[in-house]
Amino acid sequence: MANMVKVTRDGWIEAAKTALIEDGLAGTKVDRLAKQLGVSRGGFYHNFGGHDDILKALLSHWVKSNAFLPDPIKLRSPADSVEFLDRIMARLILEEEFSPKFEIAIREWGRIDQGVLSLIEEVDEKRIAGFIPVFIALGCDENEAITRSKVLYYHQMGYYLLGHHQKETKEERLAGTAIYMRILCGRRFLEAASEAGKRWL
Numbered sequence: 001m002a003n004m005v006k007v008t009r010d011g012w013i014e015a016a017k018t019a020l021i022e023d024g025l026a027g028t029k030v031d032r033l034a035k036q037l038g039v040s041r042g043g044f045y046h047n048f049g050g051h052d053d054i055l056k057a058l059l060s061h062w063v064k065s066n067a068f069l070p071d072p073i074k075l076r077s078p079a080d081s082v083e084f085l086d087r088i089m090a091r092l093i094l095e096e097e098f099s100p101k102f103e104i105a106i107r108e109w110g111r112i113d114q115g116v117l118s119l120i121e122e123v124d125e126k127r128i129a130g131f132i133p134v135f136i137a138l139g140c141d142e143n144e145a146i147t148r149s150k151v152l153y154y155h156q157m158g159y160y161l162l163g164h165h166q167k168e169t170k171e172e173r174l175a176g177t178a179i180y181m182r183i184l185c186g187r188r189f190l191e192a193a194s195e196a197g198k199r200w201l
Contacts, residue, residue, distance in 0.1 A: 005039045009047040009057075012037075016058045021105045025112070028055065059119060062106050066099055068092075068127045068153075075137035078192030084134050085185065092156060093173045100160045107161070128153050139188040152184045 007015075015037055019027030026032075030051055034041050048054045070087045073080065091097055110117040131149035132142075140148060159165060165173070182190060 005037070005043075007037050007039055007043050007047075012044060012047055012054060013057050013061050016054055017061065017102060017105075020058065020109065021101045024105070025109055028058070030054075059106070059116065062102060063119075063123060066102050066106075068098065068156075069130045070097075072130070072133075075133050078138050078188065079195065081134045081138040082189065082192045085181070085189070089177055089181070093170055093177065095170075100165050103157075104160060124153070124157075135185075138185070138192060140186075148185065155180075155184060 012033065015033050016028045019033060019036065023032075028051070030041055030044050033054075034044060037043075044054075048057070070084070070091055073084055075081055075084065106116070107120060110120045128146075128149045131152060132145045135145035135148045136142065138145075168176075181193075
């Protein structure tokens with residue numbers, strides 16, 4: 001009966017994602033994925049050339065689906081920066097489009113695989129670079145924008161890696177965001193947020 005079930009390529013990738021989160025890299029072995037899905041190994045090899053193939057697909061899925069920043073907008077003013085930061089905070093706290101569990105699982109994998117670590121470092125650089133225009137539009141010079149981008153990103157990643165996101169409810173995190181934003185984003189942000197009537201005050 002197991003052979004009657006067909007699992008799509010995306011289905012295998014999602015199963016590998018769940019396995020990586022719950023059991024680490026060992027959980028992504030073909031036999032274990034097939035058992036989890038209730039199918040034979042044959043369905044796997046219909047979609048992938050081998051275990052390395054699905055691992056590459058899983059990494060690609062992480063890069064595309066677990067983007068740290070929302071789609072970029074044109075940043076013409078401090079008010080635009082405040083609006084974008086508002087969207088970023090909502091995205092990270094509500095976890096509807098960003099999965100801390102997936103993020104942590106990938107980074108744990110990077111501890112034992114240099115190729116994965118290199119990809120993580122590349123993604124980190126791109127994410128930080130994505131913050132820089134936000135702070136420049138807020139009124140920071142380039143050096144300050146780069147530094148604030150790093151501080152904000154390092155803070156958020158540390159928040160996840162230390163497990164603090166699991167110790168607070170989303171409501172508690174939303175309630176505390178104003179203080180974090182005041183500290184992390186500085187005076188220019190406060191001024192722009194005040195003018196825009198935003199809640200991060």
